[in-house]
Amino acid sequence: MVWLFLSTLTGSAAAPTLDQLWPIAVQLGRTHSVAAIGKIEPWPPKVWLDFPGIAFKPQTNSGQFVVHIAPNPPIGPHLVRLFNEQGASGPRFLIVTREPQIAEQEPNDDFTKPQVIERFPAAINGRLEKSGDVDSFAVSLEAGQTLIASLEAYTLASPVDAVLRLVDGRGVQLALNHDDGRTLDPFLAFTARTAGAYVVQVFGFAFPADSDIRFTGNSRCVYRLHLSRGPYARYSVPLGVRRGTRANLSLVGWNLGSRLSRDVEFDGTRLPQDCAWTTLRDAEFDNELTLPVSQGPEWLETEPNNAASQASHYDPPCAITGCIDPSGDQDRFAFKAKKGEKLLIEVRSASLGFPLDAWLAIEDTNGKELAKNDDSANADPVLEWPPPGDDTFIVAVGSVLHRGGADYLYRLSLQHPSPSVKAFVAENASALEPGRTNALKVTVKRLHGFQSRLTVSVQGLPDDVKADAIEVPDPGGEVSLKLAAATDAKPFSGPIQVVIREAESGAEHHAVVELVGSGVNNGVPTGFNKLVIESTDQLWLTVLPAPPAKAASEKY
Numbered sequence: 001m002v003w004l005f006l007s008t009l010t011g012s013a014a015a016p017t018l019d020q021l022w023p024i025a026v027q028l029g030r031t032h033s034v035a036a037i038g039k040i041e042p043w044p045p046k047v048w049l050d051f052p053g054i055a056f057k058p059q060t061n062s063g064q065f066v067v068h069i070a071p072n073p074p075i076g077p078h079l080v081r082l083f084n085e086q087g088a089s090g091p092r093f094l095i096v097t098r099e100p101q102i103a104e105q106e107p108n109d110d111f112t113k114p115q116v117i118e119r120f121p122a123a124i125n126g127r128l129e130k131s132g133d134v135d136s137f138a139v140s141l142e143a144g145q146t147l148i149a150s151l152e153a154y155t156l157a158s159p160v161d162a163v164l165r166l167v168d169g170r171g172v173q174l175a176l177n178h179d180d181g182r183t184l185d186p187f188l189a190f191t192a193r194t195a196g197a198y199v200v201q202v203f204g205f206a207f208p209a210d211s212d213i214r215f216t217g218n219s220r221c222v223y224r225l226h227l228s229r230g231p232y233a234r235y236s237v238p239l240g241v242r243r244g245t246r247a248n249l250s251l252v253g254w255n256l257g258s259r260l261s262r263d264v265e266f267d268g269t270r271l272p273q274d275c276a277w278t279t280l281r282d283a284e285f286d287n288e289l290t291l292p293v294s295q296g297p298e299w300l301e302t303e304p305n306n307a308a309s310q311a312s313h314y315d316p317p318c319a320i321t322g323c324i325d326p327s328g329d330q331d332r333f334a335f336k337a338k339k340g341e342k343l344l345i346e347v348r349s350a351s352l353g354f355p356l357d358a359w360l361a362i363e364d365t366n367g368k369e370l371a372k373n374d375d376s377a378n379a380d381p382v383l384e385w386p387p388p389g390d391d392t393f394i395v396a397v398g399s400v401l402h403r404g405g406a407d408y409l410y411r412l413s414l415q416h417p418s419p420s421v422k423a424f425v426a427e428n429a430s431a432l433e434p435g436r437t438n439a440l441k442v443t444v445k446r447l448h449g450f451q452s453r454l455t456v457s458v459q460g461l462p463d464d465v466k467a468d469a470i471e472v473p474d475p476g477g478e479v480s481l482k483l484a485a486a487t488d489a490k491p492f493s494g495p496i497q498v499v500i501r502e503a504e505s506g507a508e509h510h511a512v513v514e515l516v517g518s519g520v521n522n523g524v525p526t527g528f529n530k531l532v533i534e535s536t537d538q539l540w541l542t543v544l545p546a547p548p549a550k551a552a553s554e555k556y
Contacts, residue, residue: 015087015542016040019220021080023103023125024156025095029071036063036082037219038089045082048495050538054078054094069096077532083493087542088429091515093156093532095224101125104135111171111199114138117227121286124225128160128204133217135202139227141192146254148232148286149200153223154184154207155532160221162204164188169197181353183530189254200227228286231255231262238300238321239352239411240292241278243271247298251285268293292348294319294413305332308365308394316343316414322397324356324404331397334365335414337387342448344417347397349410350379356408357401363394374400378529384417384448419450421476423500423511429540432465433547435487439480440467442498442511446476453503456481456511460496464489465543472500485543492543510537 017038026032034056044058053070075098079091104126108115114136117124126135141147153162164186166175180187184207192198202225206216233253241247245268250261264282271278271293281288296317304310311332314320322331337343349356359374360381370388373381387393397412423444432438442456456479457469464486470479481498498511512535516528 013084013086014039014041016045016082016084016089018080018082018089018092020156020158020222021092021094022127022219022222023101024093024222025097025101025123025125025224026067026069027097027100028069028073028075031066031068034065034067034094036065038063038082040082042084045084046493048081048083048088049094050079050536054096056080067094079533079536079538081540083540083542085491085493085542085545087431088493088540090428091533091536091538095532097123099123108136109134111136111167111201114199120227120229122225122227124227126202126223126225127219128162128202128215128217128221128223129219130217132215133203133221134215137200137202137225137227138197139200139229140197141195141229143192143195145229146189146191146232147198147200148226148228148254149186149188149190150180150226151186151202151223152226152532153204153221154528155530156222156224157528157531158221158223159207159218160204160216160223161207161209162186162202162223165201165203166190167199167201169199174198181355182351187353191254200225226287229255230286231284232287233280233282233285233289235352235354235409236280236289236291237261238298238319239348239409240294240298240319240321240413241266241268241271241280242298243268243273243275243293243295245269249280251282251289253285266291292319292352292411292413294415296415301331301333306330308332308334308363308367311394313392314414317416319411319413321409321411323406324358324397324399324408324410325406327399327404328402329398329404331412332363333395333412334392335395336392337390339387339389342384342386342417344382344384344413344415344448345395346380346382346413347410348380348413349408352409352411354407354409355403355405356399356410357403358410359398359400360412361396361398363396365392365394367394417448420447421445421450421452421454421500421502421509422447423456423498423509425498425511425513425539428513428515428536429542430483431542431544432483432485432489433544434464434485434489437482437484440483440498441478441480442500443478444472444476444500444511452505455501455503457499457501458483458496459499460494461541462490462492462494462543464492465541469501483541488546489543491545492541494541495538496541497537498539511539512537513539 019038022035043062047056053073055068057066082089102124116138175190177186177188233251236249252261301322311334313334361372362370454472458467500509
C-alpha cells in the first residue's frame with residue numbers, strides 16, 4: 001500500500017498516522033462510537049472526509065470519536081484523513097451501509113462458545129485483535145439450505161490474509177476457503193445435508209507474509225463478515241450489460257428454490273457515458289452484483305465453435321458471454337476490422353470470480369496466429385490490436401491450464417477504444433515550508449491516439465501558495481509543477497487537485513494517486529492490488545508553520 005505519512009518537522013509535534021477505523025462499517029442515519037487506530041499526537045486532530053454528511057466529533061479519550069452519519073451520504077466506502085498543522089495521515093476507509101451492523105463479541109475463540117447470529121443477512125464488524133485470535137459465529141441451517149459466507153479484510157487494507165472455516169457442533173471441519181480467486185479475501189458456500197447448528201470461524205495469517213507461521217492478530221486486523229442463507233446471486237447471464245438499453249438478465253446463485261436462476265430486468269438507460277462498471281441490486285436477493293458495462297450488444301456464445309469454420313460473426317463493439325467446457329475446449333468468434341482502426345479486446349474471468357486462467361489470441365481465417373496474450377495487470381488477458389488490413393479475423397479463447405467446466409465462464413469484449421488521457425501523482429500528500437518551493441511530479445498518459453494539447457494546473461491552493469500552469473509535451477510523460485510558498489505564508493493543511501485541461505475543448509481531467517500497489521515484495525509483489533477504493537484525486541498539501549525566530553542569545 002502506498003501511504004505517505006509526513007515526518008515530524010518542527011518540535012515534538014507530528015502529523016497523525018491512521019492505520020484503521022474501528023468499527024470500519026457504520027449504518028446510514030445513525031450515530032456510532034468509532035476508534036481511530038494509529039499514532040495521533042497531539043489529540044484531537046482535525047478530520048477530513050470525502051463527503052460532508054459524515055461528522056466526526058472527538059471525545060476526551062485519545063483515539064475516540066462519535067461519528068454521525070446523515071441520511072444522505074452515498075452507500076459504500078468513503079475516504080477519511082486525520083490532519084493537523086504538521087500534515088495529514090494517509091487516507092483510510094469508512095464504509096456506510098443501509099443495513100444494521102452486528103458487532104463481534106469476545107470471547108468467541110472456542111467453537112463450543114460461539115457468538116450466535118440470529119438475524120440474516122448478517123453484516124458483522126470483526127477484528128482479530130491478538131496473536132492466535134479465532135472468531136467463531138454460530139448459524140442454524142435447514143437441510144438443503146446453503147450458507148454463503150464472505151469476508152472483507154485484504155480489500156480494506158487490513159494486514160491479514162484471512163481464512164473462513166465451517167465446522168459442525170463437534171468441531172469437524174466441513175468447508176474451508178482461503179481466497180475467492182479475485183483477492184486474498186475468502187468466500188465460502190456450504191449446503192447443509194442435515195438441519196442443525198454450524199459454526200463459521202475467522203482466522204488469518206500476517207500480510208505481507210513473514211516467517212511466523214501462527215494465526216495473526218492486532219488492533220489493525222479489522223474485517224467485515226457477511227453471512228447469508230437466503231437467495232444469493234453469484235453471476236448474471238449475460239455477464240455484462242449494455243449502456244443506454246434495458247436488458248433481461250438471468251441471475252444464477254444459491255437458495256433459489258426449485259429454480260436454477262431468476263430473471264430480472266436491468267435498466268441501463270441512465271448509465272453515464274464513462275462508467276465501466278455498474279451495480280445490480282434486486283430486492284429478492286441478499287447481495288448485489290457488480291457488472292461490466294459495454295457500449296455494444298451483449299451476446300451469448302453459440303456452440304460448436306472450436307474451429308474457425310464454426311465461428312459465429314460478431315461486429316464490434318460488442319461483448320460475448322462464453323464458457324470453456326469441457327476441458328480442452330477452445331472458442332472462436334469471427335469479426336470484421338479495418339486497417340488503422342484499433343481494437344481493444346479483453347477477456348474477464350478471474351476478475352469476475354471464475355476459475356478460468358484464460359488465454360486470448362487473434363488469428364486470420366487460415367488459422368495463422370497474429371497476436372496472443374495470457375496475462376495483463378491481473379490474471380485476465382487483454383490485447384490492444386491494430387488490424388493489418390481490411391479483413392475478417394478470428395478471436396480465440398482457451399484455458400492456459402487446459403481445464404474447463406460449467407463454471408469456467410468468461411466475458412469477451414471487443415471495443416473501439418476512445419482517445420483518452422490519464423494522469424497520476426506518486427505521492428498523496430506533501431509538505432511545504434514558508435519561503436520554499438516544492439516539485440509536484442505528474443505523469444500524463446495519452447491513450448488510444450489522444451491528440452489534444454494539454455496543460456496541468458493545481459486547484460485548491462491557499463492564497464499564499466502559487467503554481468504556474470505548464471504545458472504537457474505531445475508524447476505525454478512526466479511533468480513537474482513548482483509549488484512556491486510566500487515567505488509569510490500562513491499555515492494550511494487541506495485537499496488540492498491536479499487538473500489536466502484540454503486546450504481546444506476546455507474539458508478537464510483530474511490526476512489521481514493510486515492507493516493500490518506496494519513496494520513490498522514478500523510473496524505478493526503487488527501488495528494490496530484490490531481495494532474498496534483504488535484511487536483518489538483528493539491530494540493533500542500542508543504549509544508548515546514558520547519556525548520560531550531565534551533569540552539573540554541563540555545566534556552566537
